[in-house]
Each structure stands twice: as structure tokens, then as C-alpha cells.
Amino acid sequence: MEKTETLDYTQNRELSWLRFNQRVLEEAQDESVPLMERMKFVAIFTSNLDEFFMIRVGSLYDMAAADSKKQDIRSGMTPKQQLDAIYKAVAPLYKERDKTYAEIKKQLQPYGVCGMDFKELEQQEKKYVKKYFKEQVLPVLSPQIVDANHPFPHLLNKDIYVVATLKMGNNAMLGIVPVPPYISDVLYLPGHDVRYIRMEKVIMEYLELVFEQYQVSDKNYICVTRNADIAPDDEALADNEDFRYIMKETLHKRRRMAVVRLETAAPLGKEMEKYFCDKFKIAPECIFRTKMPMKLGFIFAIADKIPESMKKALTDEPFTPQPAAALAEGMSVMEQVKRKDVLLSYPYESMDPFLQLIKEAAFDPDVMTIKITIYRLAKKARLVEYLCAAAENGKEVTVLIELRARFDEQNNIDWSERLEEAGCRVLYGFDGYKVHSKLCLITYRSRNDIRYITQVGTGNYNEKTAKMYTDYSLMTAHQGIGEDAAVFFKNMSIGNLDGEYHHLIVSPFSLKRSVLKHMDEEIHKGAQGRIIMKMNSVTDMDFIRKVEEASCAGVKVDLIVRGICCILPGVKGHTENLRVTSIVGRYLEHPRVFVFGTGETAKVYIGSADMMTRNTEKRVEVACPIYDEGIKKHLIHDLKVMLADNLKARIMADDGTYKKKERKGEAVNAQAAFMKAALNARPPKVLPKAKREKRSIFQKVFRAIGKRKA
Structure with missing residues (x-):
């Protein structure tokens, strides 16, 4: 295998992304954030991780399955080595997430927001749940057994299935019950409080009513995540078919892709673990046990059910987007x-x-x-x-x-x-x-x-x-x-x-070329040069090498990067003049803003592209220069406020980890400052x-x- 030359100041993109998602989880752990907002961050962390497995892990599986020995240029790792590192890094995140969820759930109980286990229900509530199950749920269930005459079914991506061992005489088999997607994820219990029980727990409790003639044991519920990194194939496009038809076929195919993760509610016995590994063609490290819900979308509906009297204590103060400060109202x-x-x-x-x-x-x-x-x-x-x-x-x-x-x-x-x-x-x-x-x-x-x-x-x-x-x-x-x-x-x-x-500067041809040219102009200024760029991700190696060149030339470079950042700051002899800041707060940071130089001669662009190879070489992106001096100053001011943030901003260390800034002087929360400014603005x-x-x-x-x- 030919060894790929790797750089001392770069890191693997997948591990960088996992550190971003860890920053999302840290928001869920921040006690200054209201409890329901913290729970929403747990839900966002979970959906982020789902998509990461479907797309990034799925893509690496495809490369590893093709026996690819190609090394990642940023870390020198093969696809298989990256997968091993990902599964190793994700395991502690699961434990951290479970602990965070349990703590928030416990703190919500005094407010009457209670996710219940069946054993915690009062007698009247148990009767209510059983009646609801018999009348509304049992008639629409589609249970099945797996034995010599009934093959193992195809489990859909991110659907939940209640499973159990079934026995009849000397025969043992697997029972599977899909949780129907067309019934509510949770059952709300009668009363003034927001008390609820998740539907998979209800079905699992009454599994004996579903499989009446069997002895039921080893109850559990599971959820598979499938590779969703699928794109229409070039040959299909070449046939001049209706592109909408091709995309519909693509979506259908996505439902049947290979399994990249199995989640279980309870630990699996050795025999059951081997059974699922064989069926899904996965290794044991692809199995994750979670003590919290596998799908958390219901959290947002629960937040809406909280009585108005409690919302102030449990949720962020409502904010309505304000009229534009630059526009007179009532005019064209x-x-x-x-x-x-x-x-x-x-x-x-x-x-x-x-x-x-x-x-x-x-x-x-x-x-x-x-x-x-x-x-x-x-x-x-x-x-x-x-x-x-x-x-x-x-x-x-x-x-x-x-x-x-x-x-x-x-x-x-x-x-x-x-x-x-x-x-x-x-x-x-x-x-x-x-x-x-x-x-x-x-x-x-x-x-x-x-x-x-x-x-x-x-x-x-x-x-x-x-x-x-x-x-x-x-x-x-x-x-x-x-x-x-x-x-x-x-x-x-x-x-x-x-x-x-x-x-305009437009990818896939002129955008990267123009950005690198503007960076060269700052490099020629040496220590007088200045570059500030805000985006979501940084992976493009041409850009990364240019940042290193700028830093070595004495240019002060600030990258405000929400997610993946494959360049490491503060590496001696390479990136000592680079600072990488990430802000994770109430709103998802999404703008792309590029500033080259200072003062009146500064060149400022906004656009749609991150400095990722996919954006600079494989997408049509547009960035636009800002010519209005007032708007230029406004954007540079916003970037300076973000760089001054010492509440929601984190600084990357030279090993790729992040830490919150030491707070010196006045507390600055950039997003809160922008909300306040919008509320105080007066239209012309x-x-x-x-x-x-x-x-x-x-x-x-x-x-x-x-x-x-x-």
C-alpha cells in the first residue's frame, strides 16, 4: 500500500465532526440554558448522529467494502481505520448522552413534565393505557415470527421494532412487532401535567397479548440505521430519463441499503448479539445500547404542550424576527x-x-x-x-x-x-x-x-x-x-x-481560485495582513495549505467554523497565527462571510460555499462582493462580536479539542447581542x-x- 503524506497541522474530518456534535451535547449540559431547551439540544445531538451514521459512516462502509486502501490525506487513515476510530469515539458519547438525558428528565419532573416507565404508572393510568392499547394500537399492529417458514424481515431505517424470544413447546423463535409510524410516538396520560409514555414501551408491556399462544421472554426494542449515502448513478442520467423519476427510484433504494448501526434498549445476550450481527452483517462494535429514546422528535411537541405559566421557566424567552432595520415600513x-x-x-x-x-x-x-x-x-x-x-x-x-x-x-x-x-x-x-x-x-x-x-x-x-x-x-x-x-x-x-x-465568484471554477488569490494579497502584506472567514466546515486541502502559508507569513487568521475543521491552530512552525472559533448557541450558525484586509480597503464577500472540496469543486456556489460601505462595516462588526463571544464560543486547541474561553471582563453572547440590537433598531x-x-x-x-x- 502506497503511503499518503499527511500534514502535522491537519486532522480527520469525521473525528472533527464528532467533536462538533459533542459541543451540541455540551449545550444540553449547560445549566444556564432552560431545561426544555437543553432537552432539545439532546434531540438535535441525536438527529445529527443519526445523519452522520447514514451519510458519513455509510460512505466509509462503501469504501471499506471495496477493499479501499486509499488513505485520508488529512490523517493517513484508511476507511477501515476511520470506521474503527469512529465507533471507538461514539461509544463514550452514548454514555454521556444517556446521562445528560436522565439528568434533564429528572429535573423536569417537579414541573409536571414526566416521561414514564410502565411500572411508574398509577393503577388508573395502567387501566387507561391497557384500554388504549387494546382499542387503538393492537388492531393496527403487524406482528410476525421468524422461523424456518418465516424469513427475517427487512427492517426499515430508523423505525423502531419491539422484539422478543417466543417459545412454544420445544420450539423457540424470534417475534418482531414494528411500531407503526402512523400512530403517535407517545401516549399522553390524562391530567393537567404533561405525563407521557412512549409507544414502544406500551407495545413491549403488552407483548403477551400480541403473541397469545407463545411464552414471551427477552423483551427488547431495537432500531437499525442504514447507509443513506446514495446518489443517482451516472449511467441512469445518461439515458435522458425524467430526472424526477430517477430521484424517486433513488429514494426507494435508500430504504434497503446496508445496516451501519444497531441500537438496542436492553443489553443483548451473546446468542442474540451473534444472531443480529449475522442478519445485518455487522460487527459487535456496531451495536449501541441506549437507555434513552431512540427517536426524540416528540420532544418538540411536548415543549408546545407545556402550560404558558411554566414556559418562562423551561424555555427560552420567545423572540420574533424583527422588521428590517434598513427598510422603511409601509413602503415598496x-x-x-x-x-x-x-x-x-x-x-x-x-x-x-x-x-x-x-x-x-x-x-x-x-x-x-x-x-x-x-x-x-x-x-x-x-x-x-x-x-x-x-x-x-x-x-x-x-x-x-x-x-x-x-x-x-x-x-x-x-x-x-x-x-x-x-x-x-x-x-x-x-x-x-x-x-x-x-x-x-x-x-x-x-x-x-x-x-x-x-x-x-x-x-x-x-x-x-x-x-x-x-x-x-x-x-x-x-x-x-x-x-x-x-x-x-x-x-x-x-x-x-x-x-x-x-x-460574482462562482464554483466549481472561479470561487476557490478567487479566495486563494485574495489570501495571497494578504500574504504579501505579511504581519499587516488580515483574514477573517466564517463558515460551517473546512476540509479543502488547497485552502488549508493557503491558511498555513498565511500564518507562516505572519498574517493573523481567524476562522469561525461551526462544524468540521480539519486544520489545527497553534501548531509550531505552521499555524501559530491561526485561531479557530466555534459558536454553538440558541440558533444554528450558518452564514458564510469572507473578509480580506482591514479598514476601507477590506474586501468582503458573503456566499453559499463552505471551504470544503465538495463545495469548491463539486457544487455550483455563488459568493458576492459587498460594495455598500455601511453593510461592509455591519458584517465586520458582527464578526468582531462573534470573536469576542465568551459564553457560547469555544476555541480549538492544537490537538483538535475545544474549550470555552476564559471570561475576562464583560460577558458576551453574540447571538443575544444581535437579538437585542434587532429589538432596539429603528427603521429609517x-x-x-x-x-x-x-x-x-x-x-x-x-x-x-x-x-x-x-
């Missing part, structure tokens, strides 16, 4: 953007101004086209309503929707069909390249000129996550940026990934000219609506 968003660039900061500010912009464009008779790239949408999307209205009003609406947005494939398939029915032109991504950019272009006629309004974002057009993820959204009438966006959409329509742009006053323009645009809209009705 389109007219205001024509005069001055506007930056929205989610979730501190509402997404409504962008949606209002699209709504106005849908009815403005001067607007000719609306073009947009879509990666993820909410289940209910006003954006789609407005795009459909625009198409029905005779605008040319082009939607480039990425059907391969992982775990959102079906939702995107549904929306693509709805958009097509309304008359929108729907495009899909490219072979081997996902379209992950967040770009929208409105083209309108102003007298005899063609003009543009462009929106560039760091996050998805998802009206739900815009209240939960931090992101930036720039709306600009800069003609050069608009012309670049027009060229971008033309290139996407004709399959040209290597376009030429004067302002309406100028007389603006009032006249407002009337003119609304008159246009009303005329258009009148014509449509006529």
Missing part, C-alpha cells in the same frame, strides 16, 4: 432596494422583505423575468406561491431546483411539479454537480433600459429555518452584479459551469421622494391586479 421594498443595498440578518430580522420583493415583482408590469436557484424549501412556502403568481401574470419565471438536496428530495420533487403546473420553467442540476447557490434575479424595464435587482444569500429560501438559522441575505440593484447574475442563469440553462464573471424615516415612489409602485401593482381580474 423594490423601490427602496433600487436606491440602496439592503442586508437582512436572519433570524434577528424577518425574511418577509425578501418575500415582499418577490410578491411586488410578481405584479409589477415593468418586471419581465424572475430567476432563482432553490436548494431547500419549507413544507409551506409563500415564495412558491409568489413565483407561481408571477408566472400566471405572464412573467418568465425560471426556477433551478436541486432535486438531490439530501433528505429534502421528495419535498423538492413535489415543489418542482407545482411550479411547472403554474407555468414556471423548471431546471435541475448537473451530472456530478449539485447547485447549492442562493441567488435570485429580477429583471425589469426602466424606460428603455434593462435593469436588475439581485438577491444573494448565505442560506436557503426556507421560511421555517430562517427563524432558526443565522444567515445573511443581500438585496442590491448594482447593475454589474445583476449582469453577472444574468450571465450565471444563462450559463445554468445551457450547461456551462465555467462562465466568466466580473463581480420615509422621505418625501420615497413616498411618491411608493405610490407609483403600488399604483402599478393595483393596475396589474385589476388587469388580471379583468
Whole structure:
């Protein structure tokens, strides 16, 4: 096996990701966080880990199964060695999570929020549960036995199954009962308190009623996690089939992929462990026992059931995204953007101004086209309503929707069909390249000129996550940026990934090249150079080597990275001038912001790309320069506040571990500071000219609506 040269200042991406998820679990352990919010962090940790096994572990299994000896360039590990390291690192996280969950659950009991075991129920409650089981659950169960005449069934990914040993005379067999997905995960008990018991526990308690003729023993419940790292195969795409059909087939195939993890509620005996290892073709280290629920989605519903009188003590103080500080209320968003660039900061500010912009464009008779790239949408999307209205009003609406947005494939398939029915032109991504950019272009006629309004974002057009993820959204009438966006959409329509742009930087060709060029400019300044970059993940080796080069040249480099970061700071002779900060707090940190230099000459970009090889080389991403001096200062100020955070920020050490900052001076929580600033912001006053323009645009809209009705 040819040995891969590894670097002293890099680390394995999978182990780095597990450390990120450990930071999520630490939020669940933080006693300053309200109890139900801590429980939500346990749920987020759990769903993160599920996805990690489905995608990252699944991918490594595929490589290991192919007998791949290829070493990871960042750590020198083969796929098999990475898998071994992952299973070893995950085992203590399970114990830590179980302990954290048990502690929070115990502290919630005095508030009347109680997850019950059957033996803890009062006699009347047991009667209630048994009656409910017999009338509502037992009739819809699909139990089965496994013996010589009944083969072992296919267990679906992340579904829960109650299992037991069944005996009849001298014959022993396995009994399996799927917990039906169409009944509630939990059964709420009568009374004023929020007392509940999970459905798998109810079924397990009454398993004798399910298998009446058998002796039932060794009751347990289990859950398998399957490899979900599946992409449409290139040969299928080459046959020019309907891409939606291919994606539907892909989703069906995902349900039957190989098992990468087995979770059990109770320890397995040696015989049962061997049985499941043989059936699922896994090793014992792939089996994890958990003392807490295997699915925690119900936690969010329970939080909604808590009486208002207790919510203040158990949940974060509610925060509603505020009106945009840069926009005068009651005025046309389109007219205001024509005069001055506007930056929205989610979730501190509402997404409504962008949606209002699209709504106005849908009815403005001067607007000719609306073009947009879509990666993820909410289940209910006003954006789609407005795009459909625009198409029905005779605008040319082009939607480039990425059907391969992982775990959102079906939702995107549904929306693509709805958009097509309304008359929108729907495009899909490219072979081997996902379209992950967040770009929208409105083209309108102003007298005899063609003009543009462009929106560039760091996050998805998802009206739900815009209240939960931090992101930036720039709306600009800069003609050069608009012309670049027009060229971008033309290139996407004709399959040209290597376009030429004067302002936007676009992957897979120009984005990384431009970022490295700007870093070189700072390297030439030596100790006077400055680089601050905020993103979700760092894995790209060209970028990592350039960061090391910058650090060695004396450039002060700050990377604010929420998740995976494969470069190690503070390594002597390599990264002594690098600092890596991670913020995990109330909201999911999501913006990508790049700053090169200082003061008035600083170059600032926002965009959709992380510095990961998949983003820089295998995705269509867009980053946009910030030309408005006020917005530039705003973004740099935000980054400085994040770097000053000493409550939710953690600093990476040279071994890849993280620790909270030592608190010196005033306590700083960046997200809390941004919420406070949004609440205190005052929108600008309406100028007389603006009032006249407002009337003119609304008159246009009303005329258009009148014509449509006529």
C-alpha cells in the first residue's frame, strides 16, 4: 500500500465532526440554558448522529467494502481505520448522552413534565393505557415470527421494532412487532401535567397479548440505521430519463441499503448479539445500547404542550424576527432596494422583505423575468406561491431546483411539479454537480433600459429555518452584479459551469481560485495582513495549505467554523497565527462571510460555499462582493462580536479539542447581542421622494391586479 503524506497541522474530518456534535451535547449540559431547551439540544445531538451514521459512516462502509486502501490525506487513515476510530469515539458519547438525558428528565419532573416507565404508572393510568392499547394500537399492529417458514424481515431505517424470544413447546423463535409510524410516538396520560409514555414501551408491556399462544421472554426494542449515502448513478442520467423519476427510484433504494448501526434498549445476550450481527452483517462494535429514546422528535411537541405559566421557566424567552432595520415600513421594498443595498440578518430580522420583493415583482408590469436557484424549501412556502403568481401574470419565471438536496428530495420533487403546473420553467442540476447557490434575479424595464435587482444569500429560501438559522441575505440593484447574475442563469440553462464573471465568484471554477488569490494579497502584506472567514466546515486541502502559508507569513487568521475543521491552530512552525472559533448557541450558525484586509480597503464577500472540496469543486456556489460601505462595516462588526463571544464560543486547541474561553471582563453572547440590537433598531424615516415612489409602485401593482381580474 502506497503511503499518503499527511500534514502535522491537519486532522480527520469525521473525528472533527464528532467533536462538533459533542459541543451540541455540551449545550444540553449547560445549566444556564432552560431545561426544555437543553432537552432539545439532546434531540438535535441525536438527529445529527443519526445523519452522520447514514451519510458519513455509510460512505466509509462503501469504501471499506471495496477493499479501499486509499488513505485520508488529512490523517493517513484508511476507511477501515476511520470506521474503527469512529465507533471507538461514539461509544463514550452514548454514555454521556444517556446521562445528560436522565439528568434533564429528572429535573423536569417537579414541573409536571414526566416521561414514564410502565411500572411508574398509577393503577388508573395502567387501566387507561391497557384500554388504549387494546382499542387503538393492537388492531393496527403487524406482528410476525421468524422461523424456518418465516424469513427475517427487512427492517426499515430508523423505525423502531419491539422484539422478543417466543417459545412454544420445544420450539423457540424470534417475534418482531414494528411500531407503526402512523400512530403517535407517545401516549399522553390524562391530567393537567404533561405525563407521557412512549409507544414502544406500551407495545413491549403488552407483548403477551400480541403473541397469545407463545411464552414471551427477552423483551427488547431495537432500531437499525442504514447507509443513506446514495446518489443517482451516472449511467441512469445518461439515458435522458425524467430526472424526477430517477430521484424517486433513488429514494426507494435508500430504504434497503446496508445496516451501519444497531441500537438496542436492553443489553443483548451473546446468542442474540451473534444472531443480529449475522442478519445485518455487522460487527459487535456496531451495536449501541441506549437507555434513552431512540427517536426524540416528540420532544418538540411536548415543549408546545407545556402550560404558558411554566414556559418562562423551561424555555427560552420567545423572540420574533424583527422588521428590517434598513427598510422603511409601509413602503415598496423594490423601490427602496433600487436606491440602496439592503442586508437582512436572519433570524434577528424577518425574511418577509425578501418575500415582499418577490410578491411586488410578481405584479409589477415593468418586471419581465424572475430567476432563482432553490436548494431547500419549507413544507409551506409563500415564495412558491409568489413565483407561481408571477408566472400566471405572464412573467418568465425560471426556477433551478436541486432535486438531490439530501433528505429534502421528495419535498423538492413535489415543489418542482407545482411550479411547472403554474407555468414556471423548471431546471435541475448537473451530472456530478449539485447547485447549492442562493441567488435570485429580477429583471425589469426602466424606460428603455434593462435593469436588475439581485438577491444573494448565505442560506436557503426556507421560511421555517430562517427563524432558526443565522444567515445573511443581500438585496442590491448594482447593475454589474445583476449582469453577472444574468450571465450565471444563462450559463445554468445551457450547461456551462465555467462562465466568466466580473463581480460574482462562482464554483466549481472561479470561487476557490478567487479566495486563494485574495489570501495571497494578504500574504504579501505579511504581519499587516488580515483574514477573517466564517463558515460551517473546512476540509479543502488547497485552502488549508493557503491558511498555513498565511500564518507562516505572519498574517493573523481567524476562522469561525461551526462544524468540521480539519486544520489545527497553534501548531509550531505552521499555524501559530491561526485561531479557530466555534459558536454553538440558541440558533444554528450558518452564514458564510469572507473578509480580506482591514479598514476601507477590506474586501468582503458573503456566499453559499463552505471551504470544503465538495463545495469548491463539486457544487455550483455563488459568493458576492459587498460594495455598500455601511453593510461592509455591519458584517465586520458582527464578526468582531462573534470573536469576542465568551459564553457560547469555544476555541480549538492544537490537538483538535475545544474549550470555552476564559471570561475576562464583560460577558458576551453574540447571538443575544444581535437579538437585542434587532429589538432596539429603528427603521429609517420615509422621505418625501420615497413616498411618491411608493405610490407609483403600488399604483402599478393595483393596475396589474385589476388587469388580471379583468
